[in-house]
Amino acid sequence: MKFAGKGLLTCMLGAGLILSPLAGTTVFPMPAVEAAVPIKAWDFSQDIGGWSYLGGYAYSGDAETAFSPEFGGSLKLDVDFSEDKEQSWSEVKLMDMNVNSSSPIQAGNGIKAVSFDFYYDASQLKGDAALKVKLYASNVKGSEVINQPVDDLGVARAKAVPGTKLKKLQ
Numbered sequence: 540m541k542f543a544g545k546g547l548l549t550c551m552l553g554a555g556l557i558l559s560p561l562a563g564t565t566v567f568p569m570p571a572v573e574a575a576v577p578i579k580a581w582d583f584s585q586d587i588g589g590w591s592y593l594g595g596y597a598y599s600g601d602a603e604t605a606f607s608p609e610f611g612g613s614l615k616l617d618v619d620f621s622e623d624k625e626q627s628w629s630e631v632k633l634m635d636m637n638v639n640s641s642s643p644i645q646a647g648n649g650i651k652a653v654s655f656d657f658y659y660d661a662s663q664l665k666g667d668a669a670l671k672v673k674l675y676a677s678n679v680k681g682s683e684v685i686n687q688p689v690d691d692l693g694v695a696r697a698k699a700v701p702g703t704k705l706k707k708l709q
Contacts (some may be wrong), residue, residue: 579644581635584612589637592616597629604633610658630673639681650676650685657692657708658700668696670708 583606592602600619601697607615616633623629638644653674664670672691676685698707 549639555567559581578586578646578650583614586612590614590633591636593630593634595631596681597626598623598631602631608670612658613658632675640681643679644676646676654709658705659697660704661694661697661706664694 559577581590585606587604587606591604595602597618598618599622602619603617605615605617607613609615610651614633616631618631620629640647657672659670669690671688671690671693672692674685675683675687678684694706694708699705700707
């Protein structure tokens, strides 16, 4: 992400959604003939469980995860990219610390779809700033099995959230 100016951004991921590192979420394997069945769902209606800030790449700010009651319960992420506005790519990394080699997500034939609601303050995006997401996963042996960036979250199609300064992406 590239941010100019103040560069403070608050992102919130809604509750009861479909699997990803950032929301009340669920992962769907999509076998050719069978209907999709969720592999994993995170419910942020009461808390954010084991989700926390793991670190960053070309990111010098701090990041804080917290529970928010908004939108039926959300994981709230406060970040500051103001010191990294000259970077072509800067990222913060989140992880559910309850998912590890001792307690992995059993993905079977793999993950074909990830879904989550993403709320953000559009007034904090300056210049050519962009919002991107990357889903990364490794197997219990530590080998990378998913490294999938999403370059267009559809910011142009984001909907205003009534009564707030936020916009929502799905």
